[in-house]
Amino acid sequence: MLEAPIPEDDECRLQALDSYGLIDTPGEQKFDDLISIAAYICQCSTALISLVDSHRQWFKSSIGLGEVRETPRSVSFCGHAIQTGALFEITDTHEDLRFCDNPLVTSAPFVRFYAGVPLIDEDGYALGTLCVIDQQPKRLNAAQKLALLALSRTVLQLFAAHRADRRREYLGQMFDSSPSYVFVVDLKKMRFVYANPAAFRSMEMLGEQLATLEPHLVFDQVDYAHWQSSHKDEHTPQQEWQLRRTRLKRKAGPPIPVQLKISTTAIHGRPALLLIAQDISDLLDTEDKLGKAQTQAMKLALVASHTSNIVLITDAKRQVEWVNPSFTRLTGLTLAEVQGRSLRDLLGGSRDNTQIQRMQDALKKGRPVLEELHNTTPDGGEYDLVLEMQPVVDDAGNVRHFVSIGTDITERKAFEKALEDAKEQAEAANRIKTDFLSMISHEIRTPLNGIIGTVELLRRVVVPPAELLDILSEASNTLLVLINDLLDLSRIEAGRLQLEHEPFNLPRLIETAGALYKAGADDKGVILETVVDADLPEWCVGDGFRLRQVLMNLVNNAVKFTADGRVRISCDRQGQDSNGVICRFEVADTGIGIAPRALPHIFEAFTQQDNSLARRYGGSGLGLAICHDLVQMMGGELTVNSSPGEGSVFSFAIKLEIASSAGTNTELTTSSTEASVEGQLSGQRLAEGLKVLIVDDSATNLTVLSAMLTDCGAKVLACEHAAAALDVLQSDRFDIVMTDLRMPDMNGFELLQTLRGLNKHSSTSVVAVTAHADAKTLEACQKAGFDAHLTKPITFAALNQTLTHALGRITDSSHVANAQASYGTLPPLRLDWTQALKRLNNDKGLLHTLCKLFLQEHARYILAISAAIDKADLEAVQTAAHSLKGSAGYFGQNELLTTIERLELAARQGDSVACRHLSERLGEDLPAFLDAIRNFADHD
8 A cells, every 4th residue: 555645835735724624523514415416426425525634534524434534644545636636536446556455445435436636725735635436446437527626616615615704703703802992884884884892882882772873973083985985895905094092982971092093894895994993091191100200200300419319320331421419518529520430430449349340240231230339539538338320221121321329328337337346345255254164164173173082082991981972973073064064065155166186986986985874774774785887987087075975965865864665876877988988876765755845945055855854864954955066066967856755866967087097196185084985094003103293272182182193102292383393393303293284373384384494304294284174275285395184173094094194104014913912812703592592582583584694694794894994995894894793793792793893993993904803803703603503593
């Protein structure tokens, strides 16, 4: 089958076909009559009027095809016929290679004969065909062909009439819906023959009333006699005329001002006038307003001459045309002096070249400008001006002028300067407040040093009043934490807290942050677990101390507010690039949760859920506010998800640099709080035989530090001021000089410089002792040349570490003997099961359960103790030993329990050598202990 090719002008042909509005319209009898005649004349069973659309041939009329109204264009015979321009006849489709296998031939309607005449309209477009079809081979004679051609012309005439009717209908709809007033006048009868709805509404009359109305009574300025004489019939050339302003008279009411367009036309062959009137009431109102606006402009010009604001008018090239008197009063320049000068010259006093260039660029593009300028007058005076420049454009959009209005803000700027000065004074007052807080914290730390140091000394008593000491120690340290929190908050608010940038061990930091609260969690029956992503780098660079502070605060809160269940600390790697690794930290608990009303304020300072919680759990409400600000300083955002009774999840993500290698500790020493977390190398008699000179204006500090050093084996001399110390140093030598930084006569820095000037003391180690724990003070001590730094309040652990840094000493094997002498030789292991059962109210089943639990859990504590000792992390040793003590204590007093208790005591006192010795003894005693409880659990 050969498909008919698509004509090159097919798109135009389809547009022409569409203009007739025939496709998909109902059948019409007049077309059915024509195809019936065609079928009869040509003696064929089928006849069609077929219109060839883009993808189909559609039948306007058909006989012999039943209900079929269309077929695809690809198989149509008419698609071939419309391209011939003449009658297209196929006498036998079976013998024609183009159609022999056409579906219309091989199946219904089984076309054997086809003859079609193209329906070509007056514009030359073939719209379709008038065709006849039969199931037998045929050949039309000449008369049949002529008849078919004649019928096709009749079809085209009907098509044209249909399109004309359609256009008249469209025109009528357009006139009917038009807001303009449309009238048609029969020039022979001189009567209205048509008026659209808008016209009827304007005339306020009915159609029959309008028909009797003479046209000159409606439009009295139209020369109807002229149009009658010049337009006698439908063949007279069309003429048009327009009256820009006339009136439409109405039956009632005032005339309507209109613009009238007059055109000659013909109605059913009779000459007529088409009158289209447009209401110009709004236009006249606009003209009236324009006139008023011009009057107003004159008034504005008068105002511009008398306003206190300066007014400048320039041409399109920004050459000055006019200035008002206020300009002259402000600048001292008259209109005659500035007329013709460029605006750039007048603004030449401004020192901001970038601003001037920005203004020039905007004006070149015809854009408005609003700038604040500082300028000078010719005589050197200065003024400030807010200048607004607006382009004035013509109807074509071309800039013709610029109008500039300036407001003198010289006095306002002076007032703003006064406000800025007041603001700076207020900020200075705030800094004074911050300094005051720092000072008052120093004053509080001084008596605290006496309290905590005395507690440390009392703990060395053979039989200490332990309960009272614990209460005193806890209260003192609580007060110290509060002071540290207040200082941190003060530094953050003042913008004076700087983050460190040092290497730290990330997994160890996370583990130690949790280990501190393990014992407290165990006491409450709360499971505390730490989960660290194996993909995290071991060493990172950042402020490890502040990161640990955040985690410790979050874990402390989680344990505090969780009565049972669990607390989970986790850290996952979320991504990594060349700048570092993104770590997501999370502390989740199953505690009391946070009420929805409290969540928006949870990170505000001094805030807790309610007073009852504050009374029950304690706390200042500073911790989360500090954590939130610290995380923000690290580049993250601390968030919380919580529901009452279901627990809370605090999380944040920060980017940390990856350290190229493990960091080294370059600090002189650490605060007592950090020392308790990181663990310190210490020994009870580290200062044995050393001569130490202490200089401090506080008698309390002298007494406490002297006693602590004496307990460490040192020979101590105390001086209450620097002058006395220098007198002593003239005649005596000391291994270490420990000096307070703030003293009335000579501060610690000055004493250090004087001491370094004495040749015989060049090798003496000098330690700074101060209540200032901030990084700024530490940095100042390092730069000044101090060998170490000790922060008040002082503990034995911090003191021992400071001595180690100052002297560079390393503990030797002799300390093992000292440790054994201090903590005693331990007896062999024995278990008293009777005593153990009595402690459990003779509940043997419960004792069996405790034995099995100990067998399952002990390895975790032993491994924690061993790992902490290897890391010199004495706080973690104390935590793990305390937990193990709680488990072993259920079996009554025994030698293993005694070893654990002494290990916990050694860790608390900062004695790492004794801890290692006792952990070795723990390893020796444990197998026998395990055998004993295993035997009891299996056989008793």
